Amino acid sequence: MRMPLPPPAPGKPQVRVPLWGVLLALAACPAPAGPAAAPPPKPYTLFFGADLDIQQGKEFCRVQDVAGDTLVARVDGALRPIPTNAGPVNLRLHQALKLGGTTVTIAKLKAERVYTPGNDPVRKFAREQPGSAGLAQYDIAQGKALESEMNASIGSLSGPLSPQVQAGVQAAEAAADQARTQMNAAVYDPSEYAIRMQNELAKQEFDAIEITFDVSAPTPLPHPYIVIVAQYREPDAPAGAVHNWIYAQALDPIDRAPRAVTINRGGFPKGFELQSYQLHLYDRGRELATSVADRRLPLTRDEAFQYVVLDYFASHKGENVPASPALFQLPADLRTHVSDAQFTQTFYVTVTKNGLPTAAYLDPDCRQKIEDPYLQSVILDIRFTPQLDQGRPIGGVALVKLSHLL
Numbered sequence: 001m002r003m004p005l006p007p008p009a010p011g012k013p014q015v016r017v018p019l020w021g022v023l024l025a026l027a028a029c030p031a032p033a034g035p036a037a038a039p040p041p042k043p044y045t046l047f048f049g050a051d052l053d054i055q056q057g058k059e060f061c062r063v064q065d066v067a068g069d070t071l072v073a074r075v076d077g078a079l080r081p082i083p084t085n086a087g088p089v090n091l092r093l094h095q096a097l098k099l100g101g102t103t104v105t106i107a108k109l110k111a112e113r114v115y116t117p118g119n120d121p122v123r124k125f126a127r128e129q130p131g132s133a134g135l136a137q138y139d140i141a142q143g144k145a146l147e148s149e150m151n152a153s154i155g156s157l158s159g160p161l162s163p164q165v166q167a168g169v170q171a172a173e174a175a176a177d178q179a180r181t182q183m184n185a186a187v188y189d190p191s192e193y194a195i196r197m198q199n200e201l202a203k204q205e206f207d208a209i210e211i212t213f214d215v216s217a218p219t220p221l222p223h224p225y226i227v228i229v230a231q232y233r234e235p236d237a238p239a240g241a242v243h244n245w246i247y248a249q250a251l252d253p254i255d256r257a258p259r260a261v262t263i264n265r266g267g268f269p270k271g272f273e274l275q276s277y278q279l280h281l282y283d284r285g286r287e288l289a290t291s292v293a294d295r296r297l298p299l300t301r302d303e304a305f306q307y308v309v310l311d312y313f314a315s316h317k318g319e320n321v322p323a324s325p326a327l328f329q330l331p332a333d334l335r336t337h338v339s340d341a342q343f344t345q346t347f348y349v350t351v352t353k354n355g356l357p358t359a360a361y362l363d364p365d366c367r368q369k370i371e372d373p374y375l376q377s378v379i380l381d382i383r384f385t386p387q388l389d390q391g392r393p394i395g396g397v398a399l400v401k402l403s404h405l406l
Helices: 020-028 121-128 130-156 163-183 190-203 301-315 340-344 373-380
Strands: 002-004 044-056 059-067 070-075 078-083 091-100 105-114 208-216 224-233 243-250 259-266 273-283 294-299 324-327 347-351 357-361 383-385 387-389 392-394 396-400
Touching: 044 070, 044 078, 044 224, 044 273, 044 301, 059 078, 059 224, 059 243, 091 301, 105 273, 121 190, 208 273, 243 259, 294 301, 301 324, 301 383, 324 396, 347 373, 357 373, 387 396
Parallel strands: none
Antiparallel strands: 002 243, 044 059, 044 091, 044 294, 059 070, 070 078, 105 208, 208 259, 224 243, 224 273, 324 383, 347 357, 347 396, 387 392
């Protein structure tokens, strides 16, 4: 779907916590002196992403999914489909720092201006080139002339031709002569139309955009969709007169096998100039880190958790908030090791003021510990945002339901 986007506010993008420079400095800090060791893995990525909101009444609601020409947004706490082909919609885009897990690979990304079929000079030439049409007219006229002459010859064997037959023969021969004359005219010369086609191509009056890329993911993405944001300038417009364009489209499920995607959309003014573009990939409303995300920074688990906690403190100043799961990567074989009851059961985890779990329990009074070693190891591997008392971190108890973490 094609939807207009209001121009971005002047100045830098609004980011909730400007920690980019801090994290760059953190990543550049030398490792402590000691025995040489392999560098820790960096399974997380910090990147500049985008949040898309759609206006419903006086409120802007966060888009959670895309299905055909419909955006799915959370309105009054419930998911609601919002068709975009019934009239204009008002969208708002926010850039923000985001933390992602495994990175989705976007390869061979390319965006270029193209023609819509009705405006394509090559297709127009193939469709309207009268050299072929003139040849067809000549063949038809010549055939009719020969047919009339043959009929006249057969008729002459039985006697003189009637005035009507003679008139028909003369008309067919005249049509054939006219077709021969037209075939020799420049208007029926294909080279003349080839020159005209080249002249039209030289004007570069593109009115569409085509974006192609290959996509693959280390873990399956069942409900992916993309949002493409582009800036373009109309021909002869001042240098600063830039328009925004946004396009959202659902994709088929993504897995490890690279899959080619082609998007072709028209509606642009003829001869527009493409200034820049960005591609954002989401799955079930959550933006994912990609290999083409803006300002990507790989992080270790400790660095990623530090960012999460600092962002959490800055976002909840003076508030009372319970501890909750914040950073986790559940095992791929989780469902083969836990029962359905365990998967949907609520567990209770004691959490320090630093967000680290200390023990996992089956009851809210934290008296009955989890005895299953596998289940215990999974839960205690989670990192939490700590409980806040008027914005101050304290120890607390977090509720964990594995089914809510997938």
